[in-house]
Amino acid sequence: GENVEQHPSTLSVQEGDSAVIKCTYSDSASNYFPWYKQELGKGPQLIIDIRSNVGEKKDQRIAVTLNKTAKHFSLHITETQPEDSAVYFCAAWGSTLGRLYFGRGTQLTVWP
Amino acid sequence: DAGVTQSPTHLIKTRGQQVTLRCSPKSGHDTVSWYQQALGQGPQFIFQYYEEEERQRGNFPDRFSGHQFPNYSSELNVNALLLGDSALYLCASSLGRALYGYTFGSGTRLTVV
Numbered sequence: 693g694e695n696v697e698q699h700p701s702t703l704s705v706q707e708g709d710s711a712v713i714k715c716t717y718s719d720s721a722s723n724y725f726p727w728y729k730q731e732l733g734k735g736p737q738l739i740i741d742i743r744s745n746v747g748e749k750k751d752q753r754i755a756v757t758l759n760k761t762a763k764h765f766s767l768h769i770t771e772t773q774p775e776d777s778a779v780y781f782c783a784a785w786g787s788t789l790g791r792l793y794f795g796r797g798t799q800l801t802v803w804p
Numbered sequence: 805d806a807g808v809t810q811s812p813t814h815l816i817k818t819r820g821q822q823v824t825l826r827c828s829p830k831s832g833h834d835t836v837s838w839y840q841q842a843l844g845q846g847p848q849f850i851f852q853y854y855e856e857e858e859r860q861r862g863n864f865p866d867r868f869s870g871h872q873f874p875n876y877s878s879e880l881n882v883n884a885l886l887l888g889d890s891a892l893y894l895c896a897s898s899l900g901r902a903l904y905g906y907t908f909g910s911g912t913r914l915t916v917v
Binding site: 726728733734736737783791792793794795796797 | 808837839844845846847848849852860862894896906907908909910911
């Protein structure tokens with residue numbers, strides 16, 4: 693099956709700085725890569741996603757890049773705000789098996 | 805438009821007991837997938853239900869079973885509970901077996917003592 697690795701496990705930044713979270717995947721058949729934000733006591737909320745035929749996607753302060761050759765993808769958050777503090781998960785959709793494989797998460801803390 | 809709803813929100817059970825968790829999919833969705841999220845970990849796929857049948861299963865023992873009803877709602881049953889079953893159980897719904905509109909509920913926090 694697919695194996696998704698995510699780094700770092702914790703990330704602390706000052707408000708206004710940028711944050712970058714990186715993930716790698718193992719199955720070249722995976723074709724969809726969502727990023728989720730999970731706040732305490734809540735389920736994962738989709739914040740941005742990218743398909744395998746696209747190299748980069750941006751939505752306001754959030755961007756995701758995908759390198760299919762290297763099998764890695766990254767989340768970039770610019771101008772961070774305290775409300776960005778949460779656990780962020782990357783995931784890969786295994787098209788063969790039709791399920792999501794998640795990384796272990798990154799606890800992002802944005803200090804005012 | 806209601807999203808994915810799960811009940812109960814919290815549950816405490818004793819080792820060896822059985823538990824049933826419930827999920828109502830988002831309006832218009834017909835597929836339900838269940839995930840287990842242990843503390844400090846990412847969600848792990850348990851199984852998926854479509855057309856009232858289990859279509860896929862992750863690496864979980866037979867103690868984990870489920871059901872889907874004609875109205876697309878679903879139940880997750882866990883028998884002979886172990887301490888290691890303590891986790892947040894997430895339900896995700898979608899349209900068809902593909903990824904379209906994949907939406908998670910807020911989960912049920914199960915604690916086994």
